[in-house]
Amino acid sequence: MTAQNIDARALRDAFGAFPTGVTVVTAQDHAGLPIGFTANSFTSVSLDPPLLLVCLAKTSRNFATMTSAKHFAINVLSEAQKDISNTFARPVEDRFATVEWDAGADGCPILADVAAWFECGMEQVIDAGDHVILMGRIASFHNSGRNGLGYARGGYFTPILASKAVSAATEGNIELGAVLERDGEILLLGEDIFALPSCEGREGSPTEILCDYLQELTGLSVTIGFLYSVYEGKSDGKHHIVYRAFTSQGEPREGRFFKPDALTKTRFKTSATADIVARFALESQIGNFGVYFGDETSGTVRPVSTKVARA
Amino acid sequence: MTAQNIDARALRDAFGAFPTGVTVVTAQDHAGLPIGFTANSFTSVSLDPPLLLVCLAKTSRNFATMTSAKHFAINVLSEAQKDISNTFARPVEDRFATVEWDAGADGCPILADVAAWFECGMEQVIDAGDHVILMGRIASFHNSGRNGLGYARGGYFTPILASKAVSAATEGNIELGAVLERDGEILLLGEDIFALPSCEGREGSPTEILCDYLQELTGLSVTIGFLYSVYEGKSDGKHHIVYRAFTSQGEPREGRFFKPDALTKTRFKTSATADIVARFALESQIGNFGVYFGDETSGTVRPVSTKVARA
Numbered sequence: 001m002t003a004q005n006i007d008a009r010a011l012r013d014a015f016g017a018f019p020t021g022v023t024v025v026t027a028q029d030h031a032g033l034p035i036g037f038t039a040n041s042f043t044s045v046s047l048d049p050p051l052l053l054v055c056l057a058k059t060s061r062n063f064a065t066m067t068s069a070k071h072f073a074i075n076v077l078s079e080a081q082k083d084i085s086n087t088f089a090r091p092v093e094d095r096f097a098t099v100e101w102d103a104g105a106d107g108c109p110i111l112a113d114v115a116a117w118f119e120c121g122m123e124q125v126i127d128a129g130d131h132v133i134l135m136g137r138i139a140s141f142h143n144s145g146r147n148g149l150g151y152a153r154g155g156y157f158t159p160i161l162a163s164k165a166v167s168a169a170t171e172g173n174i175e176l177g178a179v180l181e182r183d184g185e186i187l188l189l190g191e192d193i194f195a196l197p198s199c200e201g202r203e204g205s206p207t208e209i210l211c212d213y214l215q216e217l218t219g220l221s222v223t224i225g226f227l228y229s230v231y232e233g234k235s236d237g238k239h240h241i242v243y244r245a246f247t248s249q250g251e252p253r254e255g256r257f258f259k260p261d262a263l264t265k266t267r268f269k270t271s272a273t274a275d276i277v278a279r280f281a282l283e284s285q286i287g288n289f290g291v292y293f294g295d296e297t298s299g300t301v302r303p304v305s306t307k308v309a310r311a
Numbered sequence: 312m313t314a315q316n317i318d319a320r321a322l323r324d325a326f327g328a329f330p331t332g333v334t335v336v337t338a339q340d341h342a343g344l345p346i347g348f349t350a351n352s353f354t355s356v357s358l359d360p361p362l363l364l365v366c367l368a369k370t371s372r373n374f375a376t377m378t379s380a381k382h383f384a385i386n387v388l389s390e391a392q393k394d395i396s397n398t399f400a401r402p403v404e405d406r407f408a409t410v411e412w413d414a415g416a417d418g419c420p421i422l423a424d425v426a427a428w429f430e431c432g433m434e435q436v437i438d439a440g441d442h443v444i445l446m447g448r449i450a451s452f453h454n455s456g457r458n459g460l461g462y463a464r465g466g467y468f469t470p471i472l473a474s475k476a477v478s479a480a481t482e483g484n485i486e487l488g489a490v491l492e493r494d495g496e497i498l499l500l501g502e503d504i505f506a507l508p509s510c511e512g513r514e515g516s517p518t519e520i521l522c523d524y525l526q527e528l529t530g531l532s533v534t535i536g537f538l539y540s541v542y543e544g545k546s547d548g549k550h551h552i553v554y555r556a557f558t559s560q561g562e563p564r565e566g567r568f569f570k571p572d573a574l575t576k577t578r579f580k581t582s583a584t585a586d587i588v589a590r591f592a593l594e595s596q597i598g599n600f601g602v603y604f605g606d607e608t609s610g611t612v613r614p615v616s617t618k619v620a621r622a
Contacts, residue, residue, distance in 0.1 A: 006361050006449065006452075008358045008359060010454065011358055011361055011449070011452065012355075012358060013454055014427045014429070014452050014453070014454035015355035015363075015427075017332070017387045017426040017427035017454055017455075017457075017459050018331070018332035018334070018353060018355070018387045018426070018427070018459055019330060019331065019332040019459045019460075019461045020329070020330065020331060020332070020354075021328070021329035021330040021331070021463075023329070041354045041355055041356065042329060042354065043331075043352045043353065043354045043364075043366060044323075044326035044329070044352055044366075045352065045366050045439045045440060045442055045444065046366075046439055046440025046441045046442045047319045047322055047323060047440075047441060048319060048440065048441050049440045049441075050317050050322055050440075051439055051440045051442075052326075053354075053439075053444075055354060055355075055356050055357075076328045076329045115328040115329070116325045116326075116328035116329070118325070126437060128356045128357055128362055128364075128446065129356060129357025129358075129359065129360045129361075129362045130357045130358060130359055130360075131356055131357045131362075133356065133364075133444075135439065138317065138322070141317075141322065141325050142325070143321065143324055143325035143328055144328075145534045145557055145559060146328075146534065147463070147464075147534070147536055147537070148328050148329055148330045148463060148464075149330075150330045150461065150463075152332075152458070152459060152461075153458075153459075157470075159468075159518070159535070159536060159537050159538075160518070162473035162476065162477075162537075162538060163516050163517055163518040163519075163535075164516065165473065165476075165477045166473075166476045166477055166479075166480045166517045166552065167480075167514070167515055167516045167517060168477075169477045169478075169480030169481045170480045170481075170483070170485065170512065170513070170514050170515075170517075171514055172481070174481065201481065202481070203478070203481050203482055204478055204481075205474050205475065205478045206474055206477045206478060206481075207470070207471070207474040208474075223456045223457065223458070224470070224474075225458055225470060226458070226470050226473075227470075227473060241477065246456055248456060
């Protein structure tokens with residue numbers, strides 16, 4: 001794809017190929033109230049002097065406050081803090097109501113149990129297309145040693161989940177499932193009652209087994225991504241290991257692709273499937289409007305009350 | 312830790328709490344020859360206009376060439392390209408000799424089989440402490456759909472390895488091992504012949520089982536990180552699942568911490584252990600001098616010929 005015809009959606013998807021952590025950027029507004037938003041467009045910059053940067057969308061409702069702030073903090077979320085990432089990426093009335101936090105030396109909210117935090121003086125605000133770059137000079141920081149929450153191709157990943165999958169595998173009786181995406185849509189099987197594509201686990205590489213199954217099922221070329229969910233099925237007693245999977249072109253031989261927000265009234269084979277689809281709907285909305293752009297935007301995102309599925 | 316006494320090593324370790332992908336930044340030098348270096352200090356910036364940035368150390372031997380380049384490319388490495396990351400982070404004579412690549416429309420080397428690539432015009436070079444920020448305007452890009460190679464707290468992580476661990480677990484007969492780090496040193500057990508700490512796997516969370524074992528063994532507080540290695544032991548026929556683990560304070564009740572480069576003449580219990588320690592030595596050197604600083608530096612890093620251990 002070349003400059004003459006750069007498609008914003010395709011570019012955003014390509015940016016998503018670079019895995020990142022997730023941060024919550026915080027500051028005090030003019031009234032002394034805490035503000036914060038989820039961003040993954042963060043990078044360390046310099047050790048001496050100690051500098052870092054994060055990108056902020058010009059459409060952000062925090063734009064004026066953030067760009068005039070004298071201080072801000074970067075909270076690098078830990079792997080158990082997916083809910084905090086979601087909260088600070090959505091238009092929630094009081095984002096700080098449900099998190100534990102304390103003010104840093106310069107008054108910026110420092111969230112509890114993060115992987116690391118950095119409190120900065122604002123060094124420079126640099127204009128950069130539809131975003132600005134906030135460059136901060138680190139005044140104080142802390143490294144907790146916790147694992148960071150990861151984010152890649154529009155979804156979270158964590159070391160914990162890999163450990164749960166290994167644990168499930170040691171117990172046997174495995175079912176391998178897939179959240180198979182194509183351009184933000186998800187593949188479901190069935191006519192009235194829908195299910196995710198899945199196959200029985202056996203000895204050998206689970207991602208190869210699942211990839212072969214999905215390619216045979218759909219006739220499409222498939223890539224398996226990070227783990228999405230690991231749970232024990234209430235009805236079948238099986239250990240379900242669900243991966244993210246991606247395909248890009250063609251019509252599937254079996255099943256159909258659905259926009260996740262068109263599935264609110266759909267019936268699913270199990271409540272676990274319903275949870276996974278609801279979570280996919282929630283997180284792809286955040287992927288579109290939140291985390292990836294480095295901020296929630298001022299767009300007309302409606303509050304999402306969907307319960308987040310089990311991890 | 313506050314500004315008055317910011318320790319560069321502690322700050323770098325705290326920066327490492329934010330997981331990232333790994334890129335190889337490439338350009339043509341004045342003679343038309345390809346240049347390139349490994350960097351993880353990359354972030355997407357803007358969709359319209361399409362902008363990205365990467366940080367480059369002022370001490371880099373590519374500094375003059377890169378800052379005067381009219382074009383550069385970002386190659387987002389895929390999960391199978393750890394060796395390429397290592398090659399472009401070390402002082403190798405001809406880094407392009409061992410990789411497949413092609414010139415992009417603007418002459419920048421595009422590596423084969425990456426997760427995504429972006430070829431950019433140089434938009435701006437921004438001074439930022441001991442680094443500069445290279446901001447690029449994307450002229451063309453490609454997204455292959457492959458999983459990106461991940462990097463966190465000084466080590467790589469990949470979805471493939473998690474899949475291998477699940478596969479090993481389905482076959483049973485598991486041994487859980489740890490590369491336990493403290494300030495860049497590694498814990499080994501034994502007097503003349505050394506081994507990594509390890510315990511038998513059983514049903515339940517492998518990271519909890521391993522964490523309990525390590526804390527009991529050392530009397531120290533331990534965090535388990537990403538998977539490090541999965542292999543079948545030649546001598547014991549067991550499936551070894553090795554995690555990275557971290558501890559920060561105190562003397563261990565059993566075992567000793569060693570600097571990895573002090574272990575070249577050490578005898579190990581198995582060749583797999585020797586491979587893991589050699590890989591740790593190689594990668595912690597890169598962590599110090601390469602990937603993390605966003606470039607190899609002009610420092611006196613000696614070429615490392617150590618064979619990289621199996622993943």
